[in-house]
Amino acid sequence: MWLDGGRVKPGAVPRAAAHDVDMQHSTHSARSGMRVLETAVYRGPHPYGSRPMVRVRIALGELEQWPSDRLPGFAERLSELLPGLATHGCSLGRPGGFLERLTDGTWLGHVVEHAAIELRRMVGARVTRGKTRSVRGEPGVYDALFAYEDAEVGLAAGAVALRLVSSLLPDPLSRFDAGRLRMPEAAPDDGPIPGLTALRTLAAGRRLGPTTASLVDAARRRGIPVHLTGDGSLVRLGYGVNQRWVRASMTDATSHLAVQLAGDKQRTRRALAAAGLPVPAGEVVANVEDAIAAAERIGGAVVLKPLDGNHGRGVSVGLFGDEEVRRGFDLASRHARRVIVERFVAGRDYRALVVGGRLVAVAERRPARVLGDGVHTIDQLVEIANADPRRGEGHALALTRIRLDEESDLVLATQGLERASIPPAGSVVLLHRTANLSTGGDAIDRTDEVHPRNVVVFERAARAIGLDIAGIDIMCPDLSQPLDEVGGAILEVNAAPGFRMHLTPSGGTPRDVARPVIDMLYPRGTSSLIPVIGVTGTNGKSTSVRMIAHIFASSGKHVGMTTTSGIYIDGERIAKVDASGPRSAHRVLDDPAVEVAVLEVARGGLLREGLAVPRLDVGVLLNVSADHLGIGGVHTLKQLARVKSVVVRAVRRDGLSVLNADDPLVVPLAEVAGGRIGWVTLSPLSPWLLGRLQQGELVAALEGGTLVIHDGPGRRHELMPVSQLPAALGGVAAFNVQNALAAAAAAFARGIPPSHIADALGSFDSSFAQNPGRLNITRAPGFTTIVDYGHNPAALTALGETLAAMRDDHERLIGVVSTPGDRRDEDILEVGRIAAGIFDVLIFRERPDGRGRAAGGVVALLQEGARAGGAPDDAIHIMLDEHAAMELALRAACERDLVVLLPTDVDGTWQQVQEFAQDRAAARMAEADPPASTEPAHA
Numbered sequence: 001m002w003l004d005g006g007r008v009k010p011g012a013v014p015r016a017a018a019h020d021v022d023m024q025h026s027t028h029s030a031r032s033g034m035r036v037l038e039t040a041v042y043r044g045p046h047p048y049g050s051r052p053m054v055r056v057r058i059a060l061g062e063l064e065q066w067p068s069d070r071l072p073g074f075a076e077r078l079s080e081l082l083p084g085l086a087t088h089g090c091s092l093g094r095p096g097g098f099l100e101r102l103t104d105g106t107w108l109g110h111v112v113e114h115a116a117i118e119l120r121r122m123v124g125a126r127v128t129r130g131k132t133r134s135v136r137g138e139p140g141v142y143d144a145l146f147a148y149e150d151a152e153v154g155l156a157a158g159a160v161a162l163r164l165v166s167s168l169l170p171d172p173l174s175r176f177d178a179g180r181l182r183m184p185e186a187a188p189d190d191g192p193i194p195g196l197t198a199l200r201t202l203a204a205g206r207r208l209g210p211t212t213a214s215l216v217d218a219a220r221r222r223g224i225p226v227h228l229t230g231d232g233s234l235v236r237l238g239y240g241v242n243q244r245w246v247r248a249s250m251t252d253a254t255s256h257l258a259v260q261l262a263g264d265k266q267r268t269r270r271a272l273a274a275a276g277l278p279v280p281a282g283e284v285v286a287n288v289e290d291a292i293a294a295a296e297r298i299g300g301a302v303v304l305k306p307l308d309g310n311h312g313r314g315v316s317v318g319l320f321g322d323e324e325v326r327r328g329f330d331l332a333s334r335h336a337r338r339v340i341v342e343r344f345v346a347g348r349d350y351r352a353l354v355v356g357g358r359l360v361a362v363a364e365r366r367p368a369r370v371l372g373d374g375v376h377t378i379d380q381l382v383e384i385a386n387a388d389p390r391r392g393e394g395h396a397l398a399l400t401r402i403r404l405d406e407e408s409d410l411v412l413a414t415q416g417l418e419r420a421s422i423p424p425a426g427s428v429v430l431l432h433r434t435a436n437l438s439t440g441g442d443a444i445d446r447t448d449e450v451h452p453r454n455v456v457v458f459e460r461a462a463r464a465i466g467l468d469i470a471g472i473d474i475m476c477p478d479l480s481q482p483l484d485e486v487g488g489a490i491l492e493v494n495a496a497p498g499f500r501m502h503l504t505p506s507g508g509t510p511r512d513v514a515r516p517v518i519d520m521l522y523p524r525g526t527s528s529l530i531p532v533i534g535v536t537g538t539n540g541k542s543t544s545v546r547m548i549a550h551i552f553a554s555s556g557k558h559v560g561m562t563t564t565s566g567i568y569i570d571g572e573r574i575a576k577v578d579a580s581g582p583r584s585a586h587r588v589l590d591d592p593a594v595e596v597a598v599l600e601v602a603r604g605g606l607l608r609e610g611l612a613v614p615r616l617d618v619g620v621l622l623n624v625s626a627d628h629l630g631i632g633g634v635h636t637l638k639q640l641a642r643v644k645s646v647v648v649r650a651v652r653r654d655g656l657s658v659l660n661a662d663d664p665l666v667v668p669l670a671e672v673a674g675g676r677i678g679w680v681t682l683s684p685l686s687p688w689l690l691g692r693l694q695q696g697e698l699v700a701a702l703e704g705g706t707l708v709i710h711d712g713p714g715r716r717h718e719l720m721p722v723s724q725l726p727a728a729l730g731g732v733a734a735f736n737v738q739n740a741l742a743a744a745a746a747a748f749a750r751g752i753p754p755s756h757i758a759d760a761l762g763s764f765d766s767s768f769a770q771n772p773g774r775l776n777i778t779r780a781p782g783f784t785t786i787v788d789y790g791h792n793p794a795a796l797t798a799l800g801e802t803l804a805a806m807r808d809d810h811e812r813l814i815g816v817v818s819t820p821g822d823r824r825d826e827d828i829l830e831v832g833r834i835a836a837g838i839f840d841v842l843i844f845r846e847r848p849d850g851r852g853r854a855a856g857g858v859v860a861l862l863q864e865g866a867r868a869g870g871a872p873d874d875a876i877h878i879m880l881d882e883h884a885a886m887e888l889a890l891r892a893a894c895e896r897d898l899v900v901l902l903p904t905d906v907d908g909t910w911q912q913v914q915e916f917a918q919d920r921a922a923a924r925m926a927e928a929d930p931p932a933s934t935e936p937a938h939a
Contacts, residue, residue, distance in 0.1 A: 033166055034108065035059045036179035037141065039158070041151040044582065045650040046610030047643045051129060053145045054154035056116075056162075056181065057633075058109045063173060064140035069105035077168050078102070078111070081192055082118045088128075090114070107132075108165060109142030115161035116154075117146050119196070123157075123203035125149050137635040153203045159183045160195040167194070204392075209233055211248045211499040214514035222518055224528040225613070227586075237521065238528030239613075240560065240594035244521045249469045250496045251521060258466035259495040263308045265340050268465060268493050275464040277457060278489045280475075282342025291329045292322050294341040301344035303491075304328035306336030316407070317433045318344050331407065345475035345489045349435035350446065352472040353502055353513055354462035356520035359455050361502040361511040362447045362479065368402045368431040368440030372423030378412065379404070379419045382431070390504075391440075399506070402440030408432060443501035445508025446479060453482040461490055469517060471497025530594060531750050532613050536601040536647040537622025537660075538640075539795045540739045541580070543727070543774045544620060547743035547764055549598045554760040555752055558595045560588030564602070564789075565772050565906065569594065576907075581605030585612030596750075606646050607632040618746045619648040619673070620658040622680075622739070624665040625794035630824045641665045648673035656698065656749035658742050661689055678745045682738055698749070700741040705731070707741060707761075709748055717754040719744060719761070726765035732805035733775060735798045736766070773906035775802070780917040781924050783893040784810065786900045787910055791819050793830045796902075800838040803900065810898040815839035816889045817902050818882075821851035821858045828858060832865020839900070841892065842866055843877045845885035847904045855880065883912065890916045 040055040042048070048055065068074055079085055079099060088098035098114050110132040117130050130146035148154030159181050166176040184198035208216060212233040219226050219237050227236040233248040245252040250259070261267055269279045283294040284307060295302045304325065305315040314335035316328035325341075332339040353361045370381040382402050385391070391399040404419060408431050412418055415429065423429050432439045450458075462470035476488025483489065502511045522528050535544045542563040549561040553571065561568040562579040567587050577584065580602035588597045589612065599612065624641045634640050648657040651674035660666045661679040670677050678698035679689060685701060693699055699710040707719040722728055727736040744757050766775040773789040790799045796817075803813060815838065819831045835842055844859040844866075859878050866876055879885035886901055886909055893899050903909035 033061060033169065033173050033175040033177075034063060034112075034162060035061060035177040036162065036181045038179070039155060039181055040608055041148075041155070042610035043151075044609075044611035044613055045646050047606060047646055048131070048133065048143065048145055050614070050650070051147050052151075052610075053130075054148050054151060054158060055143050055145045056112070056155075056158045057135065058112060058142050058144060058162075059138075060108060060140045060142065063108050063169075066173065067105040067107055068102050068111060071169065074168050075099070075102045078115070078165070081164065082115060082122075084118045084121060085114060088114055088118070107142065109144050112158070112161050112165050113144035113146055115165055116144070116157045119160050119164075119193075119199060120146070120148070120153065120157040120203075122196075123153070123200045124207065125153065125157075125203070135633045136639065138633065150203070150206045153199070153206060155181065156184050156195075156199050156202055160193065160199050163194055209248065209498075210503055211514075212246075214499055214503055214512075215246055215249075215517060218512070218514035218518045219528075221515075222522065222528075224518065224522060225589075227590075236590070237518075239532070239589045240530040240597065241558070241592060242526075242528050242530055243590070243592060244528070246517075246521075248496050249499060249517070251468060251517070253468050253521075254495065255466050255468075262465050262467060262470070262493050262495040265305070265307055265492060269342075271464050272461055272490055272493070275460060277461055277464065278483050280343040280345050280489045280491065282340050284338050284340055285329075286338050288326055288329045291339060291341050292325050295319070295325045298341065298343050302328075303340075303342050303344050304332045305340050305342075306332050307338040307340055309335045315434045315436075327410070342491075345487070345491070347475045347477040347486075347488060348479075350474040350476060350479055351443075351497070351501060352450075352458040352474060353497060353499070354459055354467075354470045354472060355513070355516040356468060357459055357463060358516065359450070359458050360447075360516045361445070361513050362450050362458075363443040363501040363505055363508075364446045364479075365435035365437065365443050365501065366441055366506075367433060367435045368442075370402075370423075370429050370431065372425055372427040372429060374422065374425035377420050377422050378417065378429060378431075381423075381429070385440075399442060400438055400440050402431060404431065437498070437501055442506035445502070445505040445511060447509070447511060449480045451480055451482050454479055457483055457490070461493055465493045467493065467495055468520065469497065470494065530589075530597060531617045532589075532597045532599065532615075533618040533620070533746050533750075534599050534601045534611065534613075534616045534647045534650070535620040535622070535742075535746075536603075536606075536644045537620075538625045538627050538644075538792065539790075539798065540622045540735055540742075541600045541602070542789075543736060543771055544622060544739045544742050545598050545600045546771050547727070547740060547761065548746050549596075550764045550770070551743060551747040551752055551757055551760040552596045552598070552750075554763070555756050558593050559598060560591055560594035560596070561598045562588055563600045582609045582612035589613070601647050603628055603634070603640065603643055604632070606643055607634070611646060611650055614650070615652040615655075616647065616650050617652060617655045618658065618749050619651040619655070619675075620742050620746055621645065621648050621660065621666055621669060622742060623660050623663045623794070625792070626827055626830075627792040627794070628823070629827065631822060637665055641669065645669045645672055651675040656745070658700075658745045658749075660738070660742075661699075662738075676749075678749065680738060680741045680745060682734060682741075698745060700745040700748075702737055702741065707737070707744065707758075709744060709754060711748070717748075719754055720758040724762050726762070727771070727775075729766070729775070729802065733766070733802045735802075736775070768910050772910065773903070775799075776910065778913055778917055780890075780893075780913070781920045782895045783897040783899060785890070785893075785913050785917075786898065787906065787913060788900065788902055789906060790902050791831075792823075793827060793834055796831055796834045796838070799900070800834065803838055803898070806898065809896070811894065811896040812840040813838060813898050813900065814841040814843070814889050814893060815900045815902070816843045816845060816885050817862065818845045818847055818904070819858065819862070820847055821849075821853035825861055828861040829865035829868070832862035832867075833869035835862070836866040836869030836871035839871075839875075841875055841877070841889075842871055843879055843885050843889050845878075845882055846880045848882065883908070886912055887916075 037057040042053045087095050090098035113130045113132045127147040133143045135141040166174050184195035186194035187197040190196045216226050224237050235246050237244045266284045272279045285291045301318045303317045314332040319328045349365045351363050386401045391401045435441045458472050461472050471494040473492040477486045499513050502513045535541050545563050549559045553559045562584045564578045564580050566573040567575040567579045567584050580600040585599045649672050651657045655675035656678050657673035658678040661681040680700050682702050694713050696712045701708050705722050709717045722731045740761050747757050768776040776787040778785045790796050817835045844862040846858045889899050
């Protein structure tokens, strides 16, 4: 059974036979309904696409026999609950397309996808893309995928959608198992969609504020990577050495001293006055008596406000007389111990935004108000105003909900009104004196009306305080006239000004004020990126990553690297973990010293979370062979190749995709790879490859024992003889020749000269220090030991070819062999069979975790495979414990034996080998030079 985006294919299900059942009287198991098998959140390119998406894998169970058209009333009821589904085009590409599919018949996994998309739209999401795919090899199992802005909200929407769709089914089909998918709690006000209230609350709590959201959008439009830290409005832009930080409208370049200066309104006024800028006269007081005295000295109407307040809290304007000053001081002193008393400047309230020393927007702010209609009270008019969908709590929406408070009562009293009053139709009722959006005010854009001399004043004010982003508050009758001519003044200069009034003004032209901030952080021509190189394949990933990193480090770059051995910055391991997934990659990309990132990309990480980055500069696909089949929905080599192809699909247009020309599963992936194509081959250049060269592609090849790069037609660069490549062991380790060619192609694509590449590869060997667990050779007294991580058939085969070239120098080959328990039986049997053809003595062990198999299960299959491969029983030994198995092999070694250890614990095994070699050397020395006898002589 298969489908494309939920479209039922002809012949996919024998419909007549499948539905000759009375649904109301059929009997089903407890798992008749849907069941969530797993979820995944993809933050970068992944096997299902390139967009960030949430994936929910659903098993339909008995519902596989019930498409939507065979469920009485289902389509109608779903359409009533989610009327927005009428706008979904689905694969038909027109509004109403999905409803047509729903009526004609589609599987419920596809329905869950569209329900989740619509629920997310209902709570404010802007992305609406999705897809549903059947899981090959698993009938009745579907992946429902949908794009997201916030992963937590996306997963929660999937859970609500699952519950909603199930609730529309008759028992027992309505039963469902959410698995590990967290279900939002239902609430009494949910109505017929349980969990909707919780979903709305979650979405509102995780929604970015308007300032942060605008900066994120502006950065993404520039192609700048954005990392949301989860810490409120703190956002990291870019990678590595080119990263920048913003928190709302403060940047990593915002001066802390300037912020402190702006926060002290008295010092701000002094600094502005010293710069010759217009400011109102004022004083700082600590008690009400001093406030009254200061007001008398200033004369006329005054303003009282906290010394270090914000958002208009505690501000009273236009105060006359001792009693009003007392009330103003009481209000201001609730927010600060010291209060400013300053001359009231008549006029309109303006906010100017200066970014990087340039004025970018000006808005006129108006106090909260309502318009009388002669019918409703002021309380009712406020309630009506707050019903505007543009109004919300705090700064989340374009406008803030109006709140009536003590100050509102005073303002109403000056107009001869109270909350219960019914103002005449058409009358404007002021509710606050200050024109702050946070108290329910609104804003009108006035950017194009500002007089040129005022532009200079505002820009000078920002420089006087030292802020890279400044919000300047001005009171002035008319900004189209110079301030000094109309009696205007600068009241405050604010750090971290909000952008909301400029982005979504109530009137006038919206201004993209975030773009100038991003341009200030990243002036045109500067990069937010660092070179990022991803390496994947079944075998050779770690070695190739280390070779590439070594080449760049040798050229003077600070390199971050991830491998299965850990996370490395400038060659130092900062975390000992299997670091082949995207989370480890972000540790490298987050490091402010890293100039180049080289990332090992494993199959598991691609299936779980996708790539760590949207685009790669170089993608390397080394090979594809049988490993991990049967895991994560990947059952065939072609499916595995498609998963690994994500790495080359993600290469940017001006990048390079490096492919193995000797692997028939890799070659076809050139059709989907991004950027320029580069080939790696150990074979003589075929006519086909020569043709690719003529098309301008790159080829890294082994020619006559020399590593060579062909940079398109007629440009041939000799790197080095293979005999000078230490990791190749004189050429017998062919897989390391191939790894070196891939590394050379990747480095060459990033501008490293061929001579530097050759020098670096010439200083890279297979030592434990440079390449732990990959063909590490130790010469113990009397015999040789190799520690290698090979654990699948292809790796063991390649290792066997190398060992065959070394056999003449050794009497016996002793091998300690294992493979993970989550591999298919046939793969484990194959490892045993291959091992039998390589080693004279076999010791089979198991991995500590078993990976789903009972103790002894893996070694039993290995033993069976070895016997099938011709190994006699007396050559096969079983030792389940890893440390004990290694010890047995080392102690069994005789003169000129070669002991090959394939460990899980690479570090532990290497230490064990070193300690054994030291003990053996000490014993040999003791035998050669026995201590003098201490027995007394006898006559």
